[in-house]
Amino acid sequence: MRALRTTTGTPSAWTVTEIAPPAVAGDQVLVEVADAGLNRADLLMREGAYVPSSADWNVAPDRVGFEMAGRVRAVGDRVTGIAPGQYVMAQTGGACAELVAVDHRLLLPVPDSLDLVAAAGLPSALLTEYGALTEAARLRPDDRVLITGGAGGVGHIGVQLARALGVHTVIATTRSRDKAGLLRELGATRVVDTDPENPEDPENPENAENPEDIATVLGPDAFDVCLDHLGGPVLADLLAAAAPRARIVQIGRLAGTHAHLDLETLAAxxxxxxxxxxxxxxxxxxxxxxxxxxxxxxxxxRTHDVRPVIDSVLDLSEAERAGQLLDRPGLIGKVILRIT
Ligand SMILES: NC(=O)c1ccc[n+]([C@@H]2O[C@H](COP(=O)([O-])OP(=O)(O)OC[C@H]3O[C@@H](n4cnc5c(N)ncnc54)[C@H](OP(=O)(O)O)[C@@H]3O)[C@@H](O)[C@H]2O)c1
Structure with missing residues (x-):
C-alpha cells in the first residue's frame, strides 16, 4: 500500500512509499483511508520536535498523519458493533496511508451530515477541545470561554464546541482582522485582535477589537474557562482577565514555550x-x-453542526505542498490530503 513517510535529510521530506499493509489484531478494524487531516504536530514531527507516545500511535515514527476518515474493510475477531462498509473517523498514527489498523474503541462513526473530507479534519481537534472543555476545565454552561488562536485548526472547533455545549459567551483571539468575520460565523460572540501592529478599523469597528494586550481590552473577570493554544506571553497577559476560580487549559505553545506569570494574580x-x-x-x-x-x-x-473549515484539499502526491500550506500565516482551518 502507499503511505506517507518522513525521509531524513537537509531538508527532510515527505515521501510516498510502498509498504506492507498492516496486520489486523483481534480488537482492531482495518480502514480504507479516504482522506487524512494534517496537523501542526505533523510539521513538528518532521522537524524532530515531537515524538508521539500515546496508545493511538501504533506505527513507525517516520509515518505521517494523526487523523483520517474512511470505510471499514475488515474487522478483527473480537470486534462487535462495527461492520465492513461503515464509514468511520479516528485519531490514529500514520493516517496518511491507504490502510490503517485502528483499535475499534478509538473509532468514531461518520454521520450522514459530514462528507469524508470534513470528517478527516475533525477527530484530533474534536478530541482535544472536547477533552479540554469537559474533562480538564469541567465546563458549565454559564461559564464564559476564551479561546486563544481561535481560527486555528484546533481552536475553530473549540469555538463551535463551546457554543454547542451551551456556552453563551465565547471570546476568540486572532492576529488577523480577516479571520474575525469567520470566527463570528462559527459562534464567537467577541473577537479580540491580538496583533498590536494592526491599525484600528474605523469602517468596521465591530470586526475585531485591537488591544495592547488581551487583559487591557477585556478587563478583569472576563472569562471563566480558557483554551490556550498559544502559551508564551499570551498566556502571561491573559491571567489578568481571568475570573476568580477560572480554569485555563494549556493546549499549545505557538507563541512560546516559556511564560513569565504573575503568581500573585494566579493565587489571589x-x-x-x-x-x-x-x-x-x-x-x-x-x-x-x-x-x-x-x-x-x-x-x-447533527444538532449543532460542528464541522471543520476546510482550507485546502490536495492529493497525497502533493504532500510537500500541503505541508507548506499548513505552515502559512493565512491558514484558516484544515489542510486535507486525499488518499484514495
Ligand atoms: N495538547 C493537545 O492535546 C494538542 C492537540 C492538538 C494540537 N495541539 C497544539 O495546539 C496548537 C494549535 O494547533 P492548531 O492546529 O490550531 O494550529 P494552527 O492552525 O497552526 O494555529 C493556530 C492559530 O494560532 C495563531 N498563531 C500561530 N502562531 C502564533 C503566534 N506566534 N502568536 C500568536 N498567535 C499565533 C494563528 O492564528 P491567527 O493567524 O488567527 O492569529 C493560527 O491560526 C498547536 O501548538 C498544536 O501543536 C495540542
Missing part, C-alpha cells in the same frame, strides 16, 4: 492552570475520552 484569583497533551496517554484514557465523545457526537455534529 485561585486560577487553575491545567496542562494537557495526548502524549503519554494510555489506551484506557484514550478509549474513555473517545467513548464519552462518541456518546455526545450526534448532538454535537
Amino acid at each position: 484569583r485561585r486560577i487553575q492552570l491545567i496542562g494537557t497533551t495526548f502524549r503519554g496517554r494510555d489506551a484506557g484514557e484514550l478509549r474513555a475520552l473517545t467513548a464519552r465523545l462518541r456518546e455526545a457526537l450526534p448532538g454535537l455534529l
